[in-house]
Amino acid sequence: MSIDLSITVNGMRFDNPFVLGSGPPGTNGKVIARSFDLGWGGMVCKTFSLDASKVINTVPRYAKLKARESDEVIGFENIELISDRPFEDWIDDLTQLKKQYPDRILIASIMEEYRKEAWQEIVRKVQETGVDAFELNLSCPHGLPERKMGMAMGENPDIVEEVVGWAKAVSKIPVWAKMTPNVGSPTAPAGAALRAGADGIAMINTILSVVGVDLKTLRPMPTVEGYTVPGGYSGQAVRPIALRQVMEVARAHPGVEISGIGGIETGRDAAQFMLLGASTVQVCTGAMLRGYEMIAELKAELEGFMREHGFTNLREFIGKSLPYFSTHHDLGDRQKAAREAKESARAKARGRDAEVWKGDIAKEAKDLATN
Numbered sequence: 001m002s003i004d005l006s007i008t009v010n011g012m013r014f015d016n017p018f019v020l021g022s023g024p025p026g027t028n029g030k031v032i033a034r035s036f037d038l039g040w041g042g043m044v045c046k047t048f049s050l051d052a053s054k055v056i057n058t059v060p061r062y063a064k065l066k067a068r069e070s071d072e073v074i075g076f077e078n079i080e081l082i083s084d085r086p087f088e089d090w091i092d093d094l095t096q097l098k099k100q101y102p103d104r105i106l107i108a109s110i111m112e113e114y115r116k117e118a119w120q121e122i123v124r125k126v127q128e129t130g131v132d133a134f135e136l137n138l139s140c141p142h143g144l145p146e147r148k149m150g151m152a153m154g155e156n157p158d159i160v161e162e163v164v165g166w167a168k169a170v171s172k173i174p175v176w177a178k179m180t181p182n183v184g185s186p187t188a189p190a191g192a193a194l195r196a197g198a199d200g201i202a203m204i205n206t207i208l209s210v211v212g213v214d215l216k217t218l219r220p221m222p223t224v225e226g227y228t229v230p231g232g233y234s235g236q237a238v239r240p241i242a243l244r245q246v247m248e249v250a251r252a253h254p255g256v257e258i259s260g261i262g263g264i265e266t267g268r269d270a271a272q273f274m275l276l277g278a279s280t281v282q283v284c285t286g287a288m289l290r291g292y293e294m295i296a297e298l299k300a301e302l303e304g305f306m307r308e309h310g311f312t313n314l315r316e317f318i319g320k321s322l323p324y325f326s327t328h329h330d331l332g333d334r335q336k337a338a339r340e341a342k343e344s345a346r347a348k349a350r351g352r353d354a355e356v357w358k359g360d361i362a363k364e365a366k367d368l369a370t371n
């Protein structure tokens with residue numbers, strides 16, 4: 001059975017659905033080139049903006065939540081901002097990468113202040129590099145919201161609609177809106193992005209969190225000169241939340257192209273996002289913890305899942321588990337109906353048994369009479 005892992009989304013052909021998510025794995029052209037060489041289907045670069053001088057990162061900016069009885073990282077918090085590399089360096093890197101890898105999918109993650117001119121300037125300048133698509137970062141939950149950027153935009157559907165509209169008005173390439181999970185209902189901002197013409201939804205960005213408090217120093221982590229800010233939580237702990245949000249957006253907007261993100265570390269994790277409607281998947285923390293080489297395992301595991309079920313291409317199972325979500329009331333009704341069906345089957349079987357006994361007794365009586 002030949003299995004095809006390639007997929008075409010918004011006219012872009014990905015060799016496989018595994019995309020490195022925006023963050024440290026795509027911090028410059030050199031590491032992005034390495035990820036292409038290793039076989040990642042696509043790449044979203046680290047978010048950048050027009051003016052990097054306002055971006056001051058801290059050390060430390062990461063903190064891990066480990067399993068109780070092993071060193072396994074369950075969750076990961078970061079207070080990292082967007083890229084602090086100059087805009088011109090990004091333009092050079094992206095231009096060079098598209099020359100070197102014309103057939104690989106390169107997506108530029110961009111963010112700007114709440115000004116139409118700024119968003120349209122960055123879109124116009126970056127698309128000249130030849131990148132395949134934009135991912136609008138409307139979702140970073142820490143640091144940037146203090147400047148009314150990132151999640152400060154993504155949590156407000158009116159602003160999402162406005163900003164996506166500004167980008168779409170000048171973009172000649174597909175635009176994905178990257179959404180924040182830090183909202184009551186993810187369908188409202190995603191719906192606003194789609195109304196404004198977004199070609200796809202990338203979700204989720206990180207979940208606002210406090211990873212813990214150091215019980216020796218009594219300071220919350222990650223601690224910078226004794227202080228911290230709530231940061232973005234990622235890694236395997238966030239996967240169930242991401243799956244739920246992807247499912248809700250996929251059900252609310254049938255056929256929408258979703259790039260599923262959040263705690264994906266294996267091909268079988270990816271398969272679950274696809275069953276709930278994602279057509280590509282992104283990996284960030286997993287690649288930070290396990291290295292870019294994990295792509296070989298991701299592909300093999302996804303292929304293994306497809307072979308088990310006889311799927312030969314990805315579209316055969318994207319969204320296949322979506323019809324099995326219902327209301328709690330309906331679950332109760334289904335359970336009652338199943339119980340009743342079982343009861344009546346049992347009663348019927350008892351009736352049949354009684355008939356058989358009756359027959360047996362009659363036969364025995366007849367035998368006795370004739371003997």
Ligand SMILES: Cc1cc2nc3c(=O)[nH]c(=O)nc-3n(C[C@H](O)[C@H](O)[C@H](O)COP(=O)(O)O)c2cc1C
Nearest residue numbers: 021022023047078204205234235262263283284285
């Ligand atoms: C250290 C770090 C930096 C990140 N930086 C960005 C960023 O610049 N832009 C962005 O859109 N998402 C950023 N993210 C979010 C990831 O792209 C992703 O949405 C999130 O971490 C959930 O996926 P994961 O569990 O695979 O990491 C960052 C995540 C981490 C851990």
